[in-house]
Amino acid sequence: MIRFHLVLLTSGTRWVAPAAFGAIFLALGLSPQATVAENSAFFFPVVYIISLWVTVIVGNIDDDAHREMVAASAGGVGKLHTIRAATAASVLFGFVVVLSVMVGLVGQGKSLTSLLAVLPLLSGGMLLGVGAGNMMCRPVVDEIGVAAVGGPLSLSALMLAPPIHWVLWETNAGSLRGAAAVFPAAIAAVVVLAGLSRVLLRRRGLT
Amino acid sequence: MGKVVELTEAEIRVGGHLVAESANMVGNKGQVIAVRGPNGGGKTSVLKTLAGVLGVSQGERVGPASAAYVPAAIEPPVVKVKKWIALFPRENRTDIAIPLEMLRFHGNVNKPCTALSFGNLRKLMLAEAFSSGESLIVVDEWDAGLDAEGVDGLAKLARESAENGSCVVLAGQTSQASAVADETYIAQNLTLTKVEGALAMDEVHLAGPADKITAIRQYSRTLGVTEIIS
Numbered sequence: 001m002i003r004f005h006l007v008l009l010t011s012g013t014r015w016v017a018p019a020a021f022g023a024i025f026l027a028l029g030l031s032p033q034a035t036v037a038e039n040s041a042f043f044f045p046v047v048y049i050i051s052l053w054v055t056v057i058v059g060n061i062d063d064d065a066h067r068e069m070v071a072a073s074a075g076g077v078g079k080l081h082t083i084r085a086a087t088a089a090s091v092l093f094g095f096v097v098v099l100s101v102m103v104g105l106v107g108q109g110k111s112l113t114s115l116l117a118v119l120p121l122l123s124g125g126m127l128l129g130v131g132a133g134n135m136m137c138r139p140v141v142d143e144i145g146v147a148a149v150g151g152p153l154s155l156s157a158l159m160l161a162p163p164i165h166w167v168l169w170e171t172n173a174g175s176l177r178g179a180a181a182v183f184p185a186a187i188a189a190v191v192v193l194a195g196l197s198r199v200l201l202r203r204r205g206l207t
Numbered sequence: 208m209g210k211v212v213e214l215t216e217a218e219i220r221v222g223g224h225l226v227a228e229s230a231n232m233v234g235n236k237g238q239v240i241a242v243r244g245p246n247g248g249g250k251t252s253v254l255k256t257l258a259g260v261l262g263v264s265q266g267e268r269v270g271p272a273s274a275a276y277v278p279a280a281i282e283p284p285v286v287k288v289k290k291w292i293a294l295f296p297r298e299n300r301t302d303i304a305i306p307l308e309m310l311r312f313h314g315n316v317n318k319p320c321t322a323l324s325f326g327n328l329r330k331l332m333l334a335e336a337f338s339s340g341e342s343l344i345v346v347d348e349w350d351a352g353l354d355a356e357g358v359d360g361l362a363k364l365a366r367e368s369a370e371n372g373s374c375v376v377l378a379g380q381t382s383q384a385s386a387v388a389d390e391t392y393i394a395q396n397l398t399l400t401k402v403e404g405a406l407a408m409d410e411v412h413l414a415g416p417a418d419k420i421t422a423i424r425q426y427s428r429t430l431g432v433t434e435i436i437s
Contacts, residue, residue, distance in 0.1 A: 004294040011285045011319075065278035069332070072258040072276035073296050073339070205220050207262045 001074060005087040008061045018053040022046070022095065026102070036107035036114040040179070041171040043103060044125045045155055047096060051129025052136070052154070055088040056147045059137025067139070076207035077139060078198045085134040085194070089127070096126045109174075117176035121167070124182030128158060131186075131193035139206060140197050209236045211342050211374035212270030214399075217263040219252050226252040230266070230399040232392060234343065234374040239365050241388035242378040248395035250378040251279070251347050257376055258345045271343050273298075275336035279348035283320035283328055291320055292335065299340025306334035309360040310353075326352040337364045342373055349377040349384055362387045 009015055025046045030039060059081070062070070067080065074080040100122050104115030132154045134140070136147040158164055163185065167178045201207075212234040219227040226249040234240055234257070244250045255261040256268055258276035284291060292303055312334060314327035323331065329352040336344050344365075350358050365375045365387055377384045385391040391402040 001296045004296050007286055007290060007294055008284055011287075011290075062284060063282035066281040066284065068255065068258075068260045068278055069276055069281065070296070071260050072274045072345070073341075075272040076259055202262065204222065205261055205264065207259055 001083050002087045002090055004070075005058060005061065005084055006091065009058055009087070009091070012061075014057045014061075015054070018050050018057070021053070022050050026099070030102060030106055032106050032108075034107055035109050035174050036104055036111075036118060037109075037171045037174045037176045037179075039103045039107045040100075040118045040121050040176070041168050043099060043122060044168060044171075045159060047092075047099065047122050047125040048129040048132075048155055048158065049151060050095070051088070051092050051126045052133040052147070052151050053129075054092055055085060055130045055133025056137040056144075056151075058084045058088040059134065059140075060144065064138070071207075078201050078207060081134065081140070081197060081201065082194060085130055088133065089130045092126045092130065093123070096122045114176055117179040120183035121171065121176070121179035124186035127183070127186035127190050131190035132158075135193055135197050135200075139204065140200050210234070210269075211236055211238075212257050212274075213268070214253075214256065214263070215267045215269070217256065217266035217268060219249070219256050219261060220264045221252055221261065225397060227394065227399055228265075228397050230256075232257070232399060232401070234270075234376060236342070236372045236374060237369050238390065239369045239375045239377065239388045241384035241391040242376060242394055242399075243380065243382065243384060243391060244394035246380075248393075249397065249399070250394045253392075253394050253399060254345050254347050254376060254378050257343070271341065273341060274343040274345060275339040275341040277332045277336045277344075277346045279351055280325070281328070281332065283323060285319055285321055287319050288314060288316040288323065288331060292316070292331075295335055297339045297341075301338045301340055303334050303338040306337040306360075306364055307331070309364055310334055311356040311360060326354060326357065329353060330357055333361060333364070337368055343376070344368055344373055345376045345378075347378050349379045350381075351379075358383075 029042050029046065071077045071080040074083060097119070100115065100119040103118050104110055136150050159168065164182070167182055170178055210233060214230050214232040217227065217230040218225070219230065230253065242250050242253055252261060256263060257270065258274040259270060259272065260276060307330065310330040310333055312327055312330040314323045314331065320328060320331070333346065336346065349361060353361060365377060368375050377388060393400045393402060
């Protein structure tokens, strides 16, 4: 099922824009002068936005009729919605691993410890983006404008949320303390968001 | 005959709007069922509920977790036909070449689905459903976009799938679906009514004695009910 959606994603051109966005930020933002911690703090919101974007693209990969056709095969619209989020997460996890290695190898003060702290921080950003994106695509919401407006707004809200704000503040100051805590917190947030999207789907009469 | 799908006192809502209430329907193994009705009568919503895409707000739907559902039309995916067939998620896929041949599919499987005509795209979707290995096959607007050979092939596929133990539900505007089916339901005015006998109401009125009914069924399978009435 995930492979089917990966092929649907890669057969079109909709993946090009977030990929270009990521490549540009990688080229311009990954600084050898900055510390590993500073670079990872910079890339946290970038990973969040790309993850949200890709998840919305995968969620909106086909029209309603084709989605219903696949949903019947998958065992329900909610189940398919989760599978599509998992598809996005599987693509993005590869991206996050590569990015974490690059951040861990390029910045000042690189070490295995710092590399091991970057991966959960950026994975946490990815999971939060997937969770938010899963709420901003069809059939949960029909308007693509919701993602266009909701994406940046949710990023602002996330960055200002006290625990994330504190971790990023610390990370920007050169400490990766607390970075590892972002990952389990993100998993918890994704579970809550997935439950919420199921509730919204049920309210729309979907399975 | 084992039950494949059942709606019991089902209330169906789409976007909050009531589409059907107290709907009852049973689909058994080996059965072809026709669902007919006017535009806006609720056929598609009933079909989606049977296929497990739409939920019921009241009552119950008991049926398989997965089903083959063919909507009236889709926006074709950019993927090559061959790849779409190979990757469309099915656990018990059978040889799709057989239904494609029966439906007289004339598309190029090495080209993207976007290159297919509407009729060939419909045939592809139908062939996917009839090779899915699912116990429940639900087809909306069953004859939409099909040429005469396609309609004939689909009627044969429906009967064959039923004989192999599936329950096939066909929806359409005309009584041609009833000619293929063992049972007919009419969806209109928020109700789902079972029409007794193999044929639908208008055909039964015309039919007369039992031997005549058989003759009309055969005739309508080929030419459609409009010509029978005239």
